Amino acid sequence: MSDRPKRVITVAPMPPEKCAYALARYSRSPDSIRQSLDWVRTHDSQKFLESFYFQYGHASIADLGHTVLCFEGMSELAASEIEDEALWDGQAKSSRYQDFSRSGFITPPEFAGDDAVRYRQAGDMLLGAYQQVSEKVFASLCEKLPRPEDMKPDAYKRNIAARAFDVARYLLFWGVPTNVGQVTSIRTLEKQIKRMRVSEYEEVRSLGEEIAAACAEVPDCALDGNASGEPLAPTLARHAEPDEYLTHSWADLKRWADQNLPPATGVEVDRVDLVKPADVSADIVAALLYPVTNRPFRELYEMAAGWNHARRAEVLDVALQSRTKRDDLLRAFRGGPYAFDIIMDIGAYRDLHRHRRCHQFRQSYDGRLGFDTPRAVAEAGASDVYENSMRCGFAAMHSLPAPGSHYLLPFGARSRFLFKMDFAEVEYISRVRSGVKGHFSYRDVAWQMKLKMEQLEPALGRLIEATPPWIDDPLKR
DSSP: OOOSOOOOOOOOOOOHHHHHHHHHHHHTSSOOHHHHHHHHHTSOHHHHHIIIIIISOOGGGGGSOEEEEEEEEEEHHHHHHHTOOSSOEEEEOOSSSSOOTTSOOOOOTTOOHHHHHHHHHHHHHHHHHHHHHHHHHHHHHHHHSOOOTTSOHHHHHHHHHHHHHHHHGGGOBTTSEEEEEEEEEHHHHHHHHHHHTTOSSHHHHHHHHHHHHHHTSOOSOOTTSOOOSSOSOHHHHHHOOOOHHHHHHHHHHHHHHHHHOOOOOOOOOOSEEEEOOSOHHHHHHHHHHGGGSOSOHHHHHHHHHTSOHHHHHHHHHHHHTTOOTTOOOOGGGOOOSEEEEEEEEHHHHHHHTTOOSSEEEEOOOOOTTOBOOOHHHHHTTOHHHHHHHHHHHHHHHHHSOTTGGGGGOBTTBEEEEEEEEOHHHHHHHHHHHTSTTSOHHHHHHHHHHHHHHHHHOHHHHTTOOOOOTTOOOTTOO
16 A cells, blocks of 8 residues: 555535635645644634635635525526526526426516416416427327337336427426526625626515525535534625626616617528627627617627727726726626527527526517427417417516516517627537437527538538437437
8 A cells, every 4th residue: 555645635515614714724824634624613714704805805715615505486587597607506497307387486576466467367378378288299299209119108208298398398487486406606606696686686686685694594404414503604695795786887888778879770680690709899899788789799799890999988988887896897898709699489598598608698588579389389289279378478478567577478489698608618509409309499509500600610610510400319318
């Protein structure tokens, strides 16, 4: 046996702030990790974080402690807002393997009285249609795809049901409930809380408050059955103030766009459009304006590229005028060489949203782009119930005030999203998301991403091994 000292030392889970303290001290002293842990057990981690993280701004310290949080009984809309962090790891309840017909739905806290009644009526109608469509599609697929002799009946039924749910999920809507489990660093959790506390949605704001409160308390449960008895992240709980800069910058940019942008050109772009910005400042200006307008990214970029320096500077100054020394630059100042402007259904976005090696932006959930209808709906003889329910759902949504009305937006509704990334992420999404196991909606998006890359960068596009959407294996999962 070797006498060489052990070089890999494992450390058992410990409270996040103590872990951050121990590892920060470990990097700042000659002591071993064991000595650093012994030190931390007898010293106040909260005092250390107050000084070095929150006062001196040593933000990387907060990357050394991680938290595990679970969210139950919130809406799909709130879940998507929870997950909207670049450095985020987690899983949400899948709509592909579970029947949502009896799940009920969340009524937005913005609604009361007649608005709440109309919302619930529309929600009940959509869930009823979801059940009808899933049953019709299940029966149609059983007839169209008989069970292979080498497939067990239970496996066959599960696969067919998953395919049926893939179609029926277009009638689910942002208000249906879900659960989310996440693992994040303290720093990411702080950003998440601050962002959520200024959300346009009351449900999300209240969840931000609940996260902050939970950080000041002893964890509800422990994997080993033995809670430490210490609060989860008490220092963080005291400092995660609402990110007012996000709110002010969005309002300032919206006001500038409404007052200064010329009428929309009406330029039509493909549902998956690829732009490779050559002008960095024009790219940033277009990304700043994208979420506060309903215009394609290509139109905004070409417009900004034609502006003089003073005009672009005006937009940049508007975006930064409410920023303080503690505020990070907005997401629009980050990016990648390739900008994919994608019109896709909400369900596909929920799946592609989890890709974190890119910078994502969205426009308002106003429902103006209509909805998609899967081919299997007509094949199952479910067109009438599907399209009537979609039209009624959209009518109810447009009759209700925003932002609560967004909760009625069906997963089949189209919306516009911007994904900025490098080539490695283009290759990864195109390859992984185009596979036969995937949902047909995002499979088509992934395939179009490959085609766009082949057109723009032939030498790189040929490297992407994506699966065409016409190659399918319906019984494979």
